[in-house]
Structures are given as structure tokens and as C-alpha cells.
Amino acid sequence: MKSAAQPLLEVSGLYTGFQTAEPRRSLLTNIHFHIKQGETVAVIGESGSGKSTMALSIMRLLEPPLCIQAGSVRLEGQELLQLPDKEMKHIRGQRMAVVFQDPLSSFHPMLTLGSQLMECIKDGSRRANYARCLEMLERVGLPNPEKMMKSYPFELSGGMLQRVMIAMGLLNRPKLLIADEPTTALDVTVQAGILSLLKDVQREFGMGLLFISHDLGVVSELADRIVVMRQGEIVECEQAAQLLQCPAHPYTRHLLEMVPILGQPLPEQVRVYG
Numbered sequence: 001m002k003s004a005a006q007p008l009l010e011v012s013g014l015y016t017g018f019q020t021a022e023p024r025r026s027l028l029t030n031i032h033f034h035i036k037q038g039e040t041v042a043v044i045g046e047s048g049s050g051k052s053t054m055a056l057s058i059m060r061l062l063e064p065p066l067c068i069q070a071g072s073v074r075l076e077g078q079e080l081l082q083l084p085d086k087e088m089k090h091i092r093g094q095r096m097a098v099v100f101q102d103p104l105s106s107f108h109p110m111l112t113l114g115s116q117l118m119e120c121i122k123d124g125s126r127r128a129n130y131a132r133c134l135e136m137l138e139r140v141g142l143p144n145p146e147k148m149m150k151s152y153p154f155e156l157s158g159g160m161l162q163r164v165m166i167a168m169g170l171l172n173r174p175k176l177l178i179a180d181e182p183t184t185a186l187d188v189t190v191q192a193g194i195l196s197l198l199k200d201v202q203r204e205f206g207m208g209l210l211f212i213s214h215d216l217g218v219v220s221e222l223a224d225r226i227v228v229m230r231q232g233e234i235v236e237c238e239q240a241a242q243l244l245q246c247p248a249h250p251y252t253r254h255l256l257e258m259v260p261i262l263g264q265p266l267p268e269q270v271r272v273y274g
């Protein structure tokens, strides 16, 4: 049963590793965290710390030989790791969605964007669904949505394609959106536009947002809470302001030292030793 205090997403004791490895080796070790309704949780950590593997585990999109070895992932109290693939596929389209770093590789190159968007909506008449696609393309700030529906992925810039991908993720108004470095491949101006779009739609739709990034500037703008990952483990999880001002873990301090955030005083430890 759903209760008011129940988190939107609850990950506990999650281990991800290799199907065949002997002895068993894990890329993710004992991951615990949660996201509340409407909350933005950012995941930071150096390259290779396991951020994407964690996102793929939550979405159950891992490719062999990787697999979930143990743990629990609950969406609104429902355990996802035990669900049959068919039900999981439905949940992925309807209740949770993901936006990846490289939109070009996420679309089929030979199909129009319109057909790929329409494919995401399972119920309703063709006409109503077409109107819903147009509305969402407009909502993410794309000019001439009708033309956009007829376009192929290669005809759009990276920033525009990322907006289409966000529109695709939002089509079914998911409760949770996972954005894995959604702006890394884009130039700074386009990046700012995409981030403010994400912020706006999150507020409008009341979605939970799991935002993966190694850009601390961006994270400080968006996050309510921050999860810090290192070598497949969570080393710190704290309210964003608290973590940025007074990082408790030496690794978090190390990350903050590497990228001073504009307009923000350096944390105490960095000022002393920096």
C-alpha cells in the first residue's frame, strides 16, 4: 500500500557485477539511497565510479555480462527487480524514463522522429497521440514540431535532438526521470537551455529526477540532495547545500577541490589547505 512517507524510488543493498566472474566481482557495492516525489538527487563521482552502471541497474537496462547480483529497487513501493521483463518494459515507458548523454545513438537512424515518438505511446487514438507528440515537442522548446515529426535524427543538431529525447521521456508523464550526463556533449549555451528546461518540466510535472553528472557547477544549480560515488560505492549522501559547504568525506572534498564552483565560497577544508 502507498503511504505519504513512502519514497518515490528506494534502492537498497544493490550489488551489480558480472554474470560469470569467479570469484564474484562487483562494480556496484551495497548501494542505498532514495528519491522523494518531486526531488532532484544528483549523483557525482569521477569517470568510472559507477554512475551509469547504477542508472542502468535501476532501469534494468544492463547488457550481459553485467547483471544485478543482489538488492532491491522499489518504485512507489513496488519491487522492480522481481518483475517479469514485459511488466518492466511497461514501467520503463510509463512510470520512469531515461535521457542519455548521446542522443544520436539513442534514436534509430532510419526512422523519423515522429514514428519513434509515436511508438512510445501505447494507448489512445493515432490522432490524439500525434497531437500529444506535437504538444510535447513544443513544450521542450522546439520550433515547428510538425516538421520535427517528419525529420530524421541526423537532420537535427545535438541540442535539438537532446530536446526531442527529453520530450520522448516526458510523453507519458513519468514519475521518475533519470538523466545521465544529459548535457555533456553540448556546448555551454545549449547546455544552459537544456538544464533550465529540465528544471521547469520537473517542477511542472512534479517528477523525481535522478541527475548524473560530473559537473559540480551544474549539480549545485539543480540538486536538492547529492550522492557521491567512488569505485562503485556511495561514500556520502547529503543535502546539496550542506555537502557543498561542509563535505564530510575526504573523497568529496577532493572532488570539490578539483572544481571550485563559481560564486560559492570554497569549503572550509579547501580554504585551509588549498
Ligand SMILES: Nc1ncnc2c1ncn2[C@@H]1O[C@H](COP(=O)(O)OP(=O)(O)OP(=O)(O)O)[C@@H](O)[C@H]1O
Pocket: 027, 045, 046, 047, 048, 049, 050, 051, 052, 053, 054, 064, 065, 066, 214
Ligand atoms: N559492460 C562492461 N563490462 C565491463 N566493465 C564495465 C562494463 N560497463 C562498465 N564497466 C566498468 O564499470 C565501472 C563503472 O563504469 P560506469 O560507466 O558506470 O562509470 P561512470 O561513473 O558512469 O563513468 P563516466 O562518468 O565516465 O560515464 C568502470 O570501471 C567500467 O570500466
